Amino acid sequence: MLKFAANLSLLFAELPLPQRFAAAAAAGFPAVEIQFPYDYPADVLATAAQAAGVQVILINVPAGDLMQGGAGLAGHPARVAEFAAALPVALAYAQALGARMVNVLPGRLPAGVSRAQALVVLAANLARAADYFRPFGIRVLCEPINDLDMPGLLLRTADELAALLADGNCCDVGMQVDLYHMARMQQDIPALLRRYLPAIAHIQFADAPGRGEPGSGALPLAQYFALLGELGYTGWCAAEYRPTARTQDTLHWLSELA
Incomplete structure (x- = not known):
């Protein structure tokens, strides 16, 4: 059975x-993730x-001005x-x-820098982060992000991320x-999941194209979850969507898909 977590940066935002x-x-939800928890003291969030x-399963590493449109x-x-x-x-x-x-967000292509140069820097930073967190039993992840919502992203597809991670470091x-x-x-999401599942440590989801809750768009998420079950995925699936109503009123999918 798949495990579902809530992304607290988007869900329950009221x-x-x-x-x-x-x-x-x-x-x-037995578990949650947070994009950027840094506006609150860590002990306040831990107590809550x-x-x-x-269980808190994942946070993002600070990303500078990325979410404000920077590199x-x-x-x-x-x-x-x-x-x-x-x-x-x-x-x-x-x-x-x-x-x-x-999770390390890949960032945008900086002005005056070639994509090849930026990818070399990104690979080195990912290796540095992995070395830094490894002694503490914390795994570093990286995520491709579509360049329609966030133009200029360095990694846009799973293939691009996989090619970067093929670097031995x-x-x-x-x-x-x-x-x-x-x-x-x-x-092709089914093909992507079949190809990369051994390397996939974490999955997030929302419906498309509007990034709302499951059922608000056109994605066959139930089919994707069934495939993940068939493939033996044991990680978390985190709901990272923008609710079209109060979050509590958009959770019909949780009992249906679980």
């Missing part, structure tokens, strides 16, 4: 972040998670020191929250695959 842990638990009895940190030759400085920040939160995975970096992003890039 509540302050510390209150979303209890809301997720009440809705039936523990009180709600939910971010991970693929920028002039921001290598900033990326290195983000790692202990992410570690402190991951340890406080008990997260065993951290990145061999223990896991793939994070968001079915929504791959659908937006018109990827």
Whole structure:
């Protein structure tokens, strides 16, 4: 049976972040993830998670100005020191929250830098992050993101990510695959899952094209989940969608798909 988690950066957003842990638990989620938890003290979030009895499975490493439209940190030759400085920040939160995975967003192509140069920097930063987190039992992931919602992204498909991770220095970096992003890039999702499942450490999902809850768009998510079950996927599937109504009113899929 698949395991479903709630992304607290998008779900239950009608509540302050510390209150979303209890809301997720009440809705039936045993685990949660957070994109960027850094606006709240780590101990405040850890206390809320523990009180709600939910497991925090993943957070993102700080990404600089990426979410504001900038190039971010991970693929920028002039921001290598900033990326290195983000790692202990992410570690402190991951340890406080008990997260065993951290995700590195690939960033946009910086002005004046070739894609080949940026990818070399990204690969080196991923290897550095993996080395940094490995002694703490925390795995580093990386995620391709569609360039329709976020133009200029360095990694847009699972194939592009897999090619980068083929570098021997990145061999223990896991793939994070968001079915929504791959659908937006018109990827063959069943073929993608069959090909890359051994390397996929974490899956996220939303319906497409609107990034709403399952059933709000055109993706056959139930079929994808059935395939994951057939393939023996044992990781988490995290709901990272923008609810079209109150989150509690969009959770029909949880009992239907689980």
